[in-house]
Amino acid sequence: MPATTLWTMTTTWVDALAVGAPDVVAAWRGIETKALLSVRREVRRRTVAGSTDRILPQLEATAAALVEIVESLPDDAFGLPGGESDWTVAEAIGHDAAARAGLVMAAALAASDRWPNDAPVVVPGVPGPADLDRAGLVGKIDQSQRIIARSARQIAGREIRECPLEHPLVGRLRCGEWLLFAGVHDVMHLEQLHRIAELFGARPGADLAARPGGLR
Secondary structure, three states, X not given: OOOOOOXXXXXXXXXXXXXXXXXXXXXXXXXXXXXHHHHHXXXXXXXXXXXXXXXXXXXXXXXXXXXXXXXXXXHHXXXXXXXXOOXXXXXXXXXXXHHHHHHHHHHHHHHOOOOOOOOOOOOOOOOOOOOOOHHHHHHHHHHXXXXXXXXXXXXXXXXXOEOOOOEOOOEOOEHHHHHHHHHXXXXXXXXXXXXXXXXXXXXXXXXXXXXXOOOO
């Protein structure tokens, strides 16, 4: 974060992803059109008491989309510029895997009244490991989703509880809003990765909408 926006709103992969992650994609649209205030509004509007049951499967969809693009890229792609700062593709994917898990874990701590008094300030823009290969990156994504699934159980029913997490770029969101925003952050990086995939002629996500159940 922040991830540079490079695609148009008619992008096929976005429409396919929206089948399995409609709230996530709808909130991301504000970033796509540079209407950043609308992102917070959409995240707030779509996060209500009990919304975790609706949002968690959407995080599964974005994780599946990340795995698919990792599996579609050639080996040479992972050492190339990843679309943000001077990170490589591998570093950008590793960053997103760590960020999605970290944001939701923090929200779970707040939701369950376990927020530490000495919690560190969030530092955005930390790249992931540079030496992870395809299997390692898929493992990181899968691990992040398992963490999210466990953490979501603590958030469920407490979605509108305040969360002390202070993000220098996003500010403060409520517990359930961080769950949704983790998916928005996924799409920001998926956008970069799809542009890179296009350079190699890969078309991940083009057939997702036609699959039973959407993305997986």
